[in-house]
Amino acid sequence: xxxxxxxxxxxxxxxxxxxxxxxxxxxxxxxxxxxxxxxxxxxxxxxxxxxxxxxxxxxxxxxxxxxxxxxxxxxxxxxxxxxxxxxxxxxxxxxxxxx
Amino acid sequence: xxxxxxxxxxxxxxxxxxxxxxxxxxxxxxxxxxxxxxxxxxxxxxxxxxxxxxxxxxxxxxxxxxxxxxxxxxxxxxxxxxxxxxxxxxxxxxxxxxxxxxxxxxxxxxxxxxxxxxxxxxxxxxxxxxxxxxxxxxxxxxxxxxxxxxxxxxxxxxxxxxxxxxxxxxxxxxxxxxxxxxxxxxxxxxxxxxxxxxxxxxxxxxxxxxxxxxxxxxxxxxxxxxxxxxxxxxxxxxxxxxxxxxxxxxxxxxxxxxxxxxxxxxxxxxxxxxxxxxxxxxxxxxxxxxxxxxxxxxxxxxxxxxxxxxxxxxxxxxxxxxxxxxxxxxxxxxxxxxxxxxxxxxxxxxxxxxxxxxxxxxxxxxxxxxxxxxxxxxxxxxxxxxxxxxxxxxxxxxxxxxxxxxxxxxxxxxxxxxxxxxxxxxxxxxxxxxxxxxxxxxxxxxxxxxxxxxxxxxxxxxxxxxxxxxxxxxxxxxxxxxxxx
Numbered sequence: 274x275x276x277x278x279x280x281x282x283x284x285x286x287x288x289x290x291x292x293x294x295x296x297x298x299x300x301x302x303x304x305x306x307x308x309x310x311x312x313x314x315x316x317x318x319x320x321x322x323x324x325x326x327x328x329x330x331x332x333x334x335x336x337x338x339x340x341x342x343x344x345x346x347x348x349x350x351x352x353x354x355x356x357x358x359x360x361x362x363x364x365x366x367x368x369x370x371x372x
Numbered sequence: 373x374x375x376x377x378x379x380x381x382x383x384x385x386x387x388x389x390x391x392x393x394x395x396x397x398x399x400x401x402x403x404x405x406x407x408x409x410x411x412x413x414x415x416x417x418x419x420x421x422x423x424x425x426x427x428x429x430x431x432x433x434x435x436x437x438x439x440x441x442x443x444x445x446x447x448x449x450x451x452x453x454x455x456x457x458x459x460x461x462x463x464x465x466x467x468x469x470x471x472x473x474x475x476x477x478x479x480x481x482x483x484x485x486x487x488x489x490x491x492x493x494x495x496x497x498x499x500x501x502x503x504x505x506x507x508x509x510x511x512x513x514x515x516x517x518x519x520x521x522x523x524x525x526x527x528x529x530x531x532x533x534x535x536x537x538x539x540x541x542x543x544x545x546x547x548x549x550x551x552x553x554x555x556x557x558x559x560x561x562x563x564x565x566x567x568x569x570x571x572x573x574x575x576x577x578x579x580x581x582x583x584x585x586x587x588x589x590x591x592x593x594x595x596x597x598x599x600x601x602x603x604x605x606x607x608x609x610x611x612x613x614x615x616x617x618x619x620x621x622x623x624x625x626x627x628x629x630x631x632x633x634x635x636x637x638x639x640x641x642x643x644x645x646x647x648x649x650x651x652x653x654x655x656x657x658x659x660x661x662x663x664x665x666x667x668x669x670x671x672x673x674x675x676x677x678x679x680x681x682x683x684x685x686x687x688x689x690x691x692x693x694x695x696x697x698x699x700x701x702x703x704x705x706x707x708x709x710x711x712x713x714x715x716x717x718x719x720x721x722x723x724x725x726x727x728x729x730x731x732x733x734x735x736x737x738x739x740x741x742x743x744x745x746x747x748x749x750x751x752x753x754x755x756x757x758x759x760x761x762x763x764x765x766x767x768x769x770x771x772x773x774x775x776x777x778x779x780x781x782x783x784x785x786x787x788x789x790x791x792x793x794x795x796x797x798x799x800x801x802x803x804x805x806x807x808x809x810x811x812x813x814x815x816x817x818x819x820x821x822x823x824x825x826x827x828x829x830x831x832x833x834x835x836x837x838x839x840x841x842x843x844x845x846x847x848x849x850x851x852x853x854x855x856x857x
Binding site: 281284291292293306312313314315317319322323330332335336337348357358367370371 | 469470472473564565566579603605608609610611612613671674676677678680681688692695696697698699700701702706707708709710711712713714715717718721723726727729730731733734735737744746747748749750751752753754756788789792803804805830831
C-alpha cells in the first residue's frame with residue numbers, strides 16, 4: 274500500500290505528533306513497508322471467524338471484576354500535582370486553548 | 373551461582389545477612405554500569421536501609437507477610453512503578469518521573485522481603501527487540517558488549533546474566549522477557565494473561581502485556597512468580613485462579629510428558645546453530661523420558677502481522693496520555709494547547725515510539741478499522757485455536773525463542789520490519805494469552821547463548837517450570853558471560 278509523505282503528515286496530526294521533514298521522509302517508506310507486510314492477512318478467509326476481543330481466558334472472563342461501592346482514599350491534591358510541569362493554585366495549568 | 377533457596381538457607385543459618393547480599397548486588401551493579409548500562413537508577417541508600425531492617429527483624433524472630441524472598445536483592449524494569457524511585461520507561465517524556473504508588477507486584481515482593489536495588493534500562497515504552505530504542509543508551513550484552521542484549525527488558529536480562537542480582541522483573545508484550553533471556557543466557561518467563569497484576573505496569577498493549585520474571589534457574593523464577601501471581605482487585609484482567617505451589621511443581625519428574633514440535637517452525641529463517649541447539653534439546657528431552665510429538669501451528673506465520681496491528685493500535689491509545697499536562701516532560705515555548713501537545717510528544721518520544729503510534733493511529737483511523745484491527749483480531753482467534761488443537765495432542769510446545777543469537781548493535785536499527793521479525797517465535801504466546809518460558813540451551817560457535825522456548829496451555833506455569841528445571845539439571849550452562857560479578 275503506497276503511503277505518501279502527506280499521508281504521514283495527516284496521521285501525525287491525528288496522533289498529536291509534530292514530525293520533522295526528515296522524519297516524514299524516513300517514516301513514509303518504512304510505514305508503507307510494514308503496512309504491505311501486514312496486508313498478507315488478506316489472504317486468510319476469516320468470514321466465519323469471531324474476533325478475539327475481550328478476555329483471553331475463560332477463567333478471566335468469569336472473574337467478577339467489580340468491587341464494592343465504597344469510597345477509598347485517593348492520592349490527594351498535593352501528590353497529584355507534585356510532578357505537574359506547571360501546577361498553579363491547585364490546578365494543572367496549560368497554554369491557552371484557542372490560538 | 374547461588375540459588376535463592378541456598379541464600380535463604382544461609383541467611384537462616386546466619387552465614388550471611390541481607391545487608392551483605394544487597395551490598396554485593398549494589399557493588400556489582402555500580403561496578404558494571406559504565407560497561408553494561410543495565411541500570412537507570414541504583415538505590416544504594418534505600419536498599420541498604422531496607423536490608424538492615426530485614427536483618428533486625430530476622431534477629432527479632434519476625435517473619436515477612438509472604439514467604440520466599442526475605443533478604444533477596446532484585447532489579448525492576450523501569451516501566452514498573454516503585455514508590456520513591458524513578459519510572460522513565462526509557463523515555464524522555466517521563467524522564468525522572470517518580471510514581472506516588474507501588475505496582476501490586478512490587479507490593480507483593482516487598483511483603484515477601486525482597487530488596488529492590490534499582491530500576492533497569494529498557495527500550496522506550498518496552499518497544500524494541502535490541503534495547504537500541506532506550507533514550508538513555510542501549511544495554512550491552514554481558515556475553516559480548518558489542519552485541520545487543522535483546523529487548524525490551526534488556527537491562528533486567530543483563531543484570532541477571534551478569535550475576536548482579538539472582539532475579540529481576542520485566543514485562544513481555546511480544547517477547548520482551550523471553551527474547552532478551554534467550555540472548556543473555558538466562559531463564560525468562562511470560563505468565564498467562566491475567567496471572568500477574570499489571571496495576572503499576574506502564575501500559576503498552578493492554579490485551580498483550582504481562583509482567584514476567586528473569587532468573588538463573590527455573591526454581592528461582594518459580595519462587596518469584598509464587599509471590600507476584602494472583603488476583604488483584606486493582607487489575608480487572610487478573611483472573612480468580614488459585615496459585616499453585618510452583619516450587620513444588622518444579623521438582624516433579626517429566627517422564628511421560630508429551631512435547632509438541634512444529635517442523636515448520638524449525639525451517640526457513642532460522643539460524644543453523646539455533647536449529648542444531650534446539651534439535652539437541654529435543655533429544656535431551658527424549659532422553660529424559662518425554663515423548664516428542666509433531667504439531668502444526670498453521671497460522672503462526674501470520675503472528676507478526678497480527679501483532680503489529682494489535683500492539684500498535686493499543687499503544688497509540690495508551691500513549692495518548694503523555695501530553696505534558698499532569699506529569700513528565702513538557703516542551704517549552706508552545707503558544708497554545710494543541711502546539712504544546714505536539715511539541716511535547718515530538719521532543720519527548722523517540723523514533724520507534726512515534727513510528728508505532730503512527731502505525732496504530734493509521735490502522736484505527738476511519739475506514740481502516742475493519743480491514744486491519746478487526747481482521748487482525750479474527751486471525752488472533754485462529755492462532756488461539758491452533759494452540760488449543762496442539763495442546764490436545766501435547767502438554768507443551770517446544771520452539772526456538774529467537775531466530776538467532778545476539779546480533780551486533782546497528783545491524784537492524786534502520787530496518788524496522790527486520791527488527792520486528794526477531795519476535796516471530798514469541799508473539800504467538802501474547803496473542804493467545806498462554807504462558808511461555810525461555811531456557812538457555814547452549815552456546816553458538818561464537819560463544820553466544822541460545823534459548824529454547826516452551827509454551828503451555830493457560831495456567832500451566834508450573835508445568836513449564838518443571839520442564840525447564842529438568843532440562844537445566846541435565847544440561848547446565850557452565851560457561852559464564854565475559855562481564856560477570
